[in-house]
Amino acid sequence: xxxxxxxxxxxxxxxxxxxxxxxxxxxxxxxxxxxxxxxxxxxxxxxxxxxxxxxxxxxxxxxxxxxxxxxxxxxxxxxxxxxxxxxxxxxxxxxxxxxxxxxxxxxxxxxxxxxxxxxxxxxxxxxxxxxxxxxxxxxxxxxxxxxxxxxxxxxxxxxxxxxxxxxxxxxxxxxxxxxxxxxxxxxxxxxxxxxxxxxxxxxxxxxxxxxxxxxxxxxxxxxxxxxxxxxxxxxxxxxxxxxxxxxxxxxxxxxxxxxxxxxxxxxxxxxxxxxxxxxxxxxxxxxxxxxx
Numbered sequence: 001x002x003x004x005x006x007x008x009x010x011x012x013x014x015x016x017x018x019x020x021x022x023x024x025x026x027x028x029x030x031x032x033x034x035x036x037x038x039x040x041x042x043x044x045x046x047x048x049x050x051x052x053x054x055x056x057x058x059x060x061x062x063x064x065x066x067x068x069x070x071x072x073x074x075x076x077x078x079x080x081x082x083x084x085x086x087x088x089x090x091x092x093x094x095x096x097x098x099x100x101x102x103x104x105x106x107x108x109x110x111x112x113x114x115x116x117x118x119x120x121x122x123x124x125x126x127x128x129x130x131x132x133x134x135x136x137x138x139x140x141x142x143x144x145x146x147x148x149x150x151x152x153x154x155x156x157x158x159x160x161x162x163x164x165x166x167x168x169x170x171x172x173x174x175x176x177x178x179x180x181x182x183x184x185x186x187x188x189x190x191x192x193x194x195x196x197x198x199x200x201x202x203x204x205x206x207x208x209x210x211x212x213x214x215x216x217x218x219x220x221x222x223x224x225x226x227x228x229x230x231x232x233x234x235x236x237x238x239x240x241x242x243x244x245x246x247x248x249x250x251x252x253x254x255x256x257x258x259x260x261x262x263x264x265x266x267x268x269x270x271x272x273x274x275x276x277x278x279x280x281x282x283x284x285x286x287x288x289x290x291x292x
Contacts, residue, residue: 010108011166012154020106029270029277031112034104036260036284039119041096042137043257046123046130094140101141105148108159111267119260126256174218180205181217184226192229201226220265220272247288257288 008027009016019027104112124134149156158164162171184193184201193201203214217223225233240262247254261284264271271277 009166010155010158011164012158014154017152017155019108020103022103022107024276025274026270027107028109028111028268029274031104031107031109032115032264032268032270033280034100034107035112035116035119036280038097038100038104038116039123039260040257040284040287041100042120042123042134043253045093046127046133097137097140098144101144102148105145106152108155110159111264115260115263115267118263119256122256122259126253173215177215177217178219178222181219181222181226185222188226188229190229190231192225192227192232195227198223198227216269216273218268220269223269223272243285250289254288257284 008019008021010019011017020030021027022030022033024030024033104116120134120137124131124138127134158167162168180202181198183205184198188201198216199214203209203211206214217226221233221236224236228236240258244255244258247258261271261281271281
């Protein structure tokens with residue numbers, strides 16, 4: 001039984017279950033991290049011919065999994081057989097997908113589930129010549145999800161249906177945060193409250209609220225508008241727009257990787273408010289902009 005205040009749990013008639021945190025401060029951060037990483041891996045594994053490097057006139061695959069297997073072979077953990085390397089790469093690839101997707105599933109983060117589904121569907125729609133490989137991944141992910149749902153079906157039904165007390169409270173709290181942000185925006189329309197001052201502004205307006213009930217609005221665009229004003233919001237949108245245009249000119253498929261970040265901007269605030277979130281966001285920006 002979990003009873004510590006502020007702990008993220010799932011409540012069912014059978015008890016309260018702690019959601020997976022990993023090494024992160026909240027399960028939604030774990031789910032978001034795994035979502036972005038998994039989509040990046042899928043994008044890399046289904047890259048188009050223009051993303052394959054050429055050396056000395058020969059085409060060379062740049063699979064992350066194959067690179068690791070070759071390193072292990074050099075360390076004499078594998079023999080030199082090309083067939084063994086190919087089989088080992090397949091096993092490592094499948095194991096990675098199983099572990100990462102399992103972590104995403106048991107984070108019980110609805111926003112992460114939704115963002116991953118949307119990101120994967122976009123890859124399936126636009127990468128027409130890779131639909132066979134993506135179809136195989138659909139089968140793998142479906143089997144993994146069904147196994148976890150079969151083992152913990154009450155927890156999944158509680159999260160999806162949203163009828164339990166804590167699930168309803170979560171929706172109500174998010175709605176209240178949006179209303180709070182609208183009040184702050186109305187009072188500080190152009191310049192905002194100042195970077196990092198949102199929760200202080202909310203606490204000043206609601207002194208009767210316990211400190212653990214003071215949270216940022218779960219929407220980065222509203223949060224930026226509240227803290228940096230309309231000017232800051234316009235600058236953020238302009239930065240994202242110019243970044244997307246630059247990616248499209250480099251590779252027409254790269255803007256697909258922007259979608260997960262933008263969706264997490266809409267559903268949560270951790271990419272903007274946490275130290276890890278900011279580091280992770282700009283790491284992803286750098287990886288996407290990397291040409292090789």
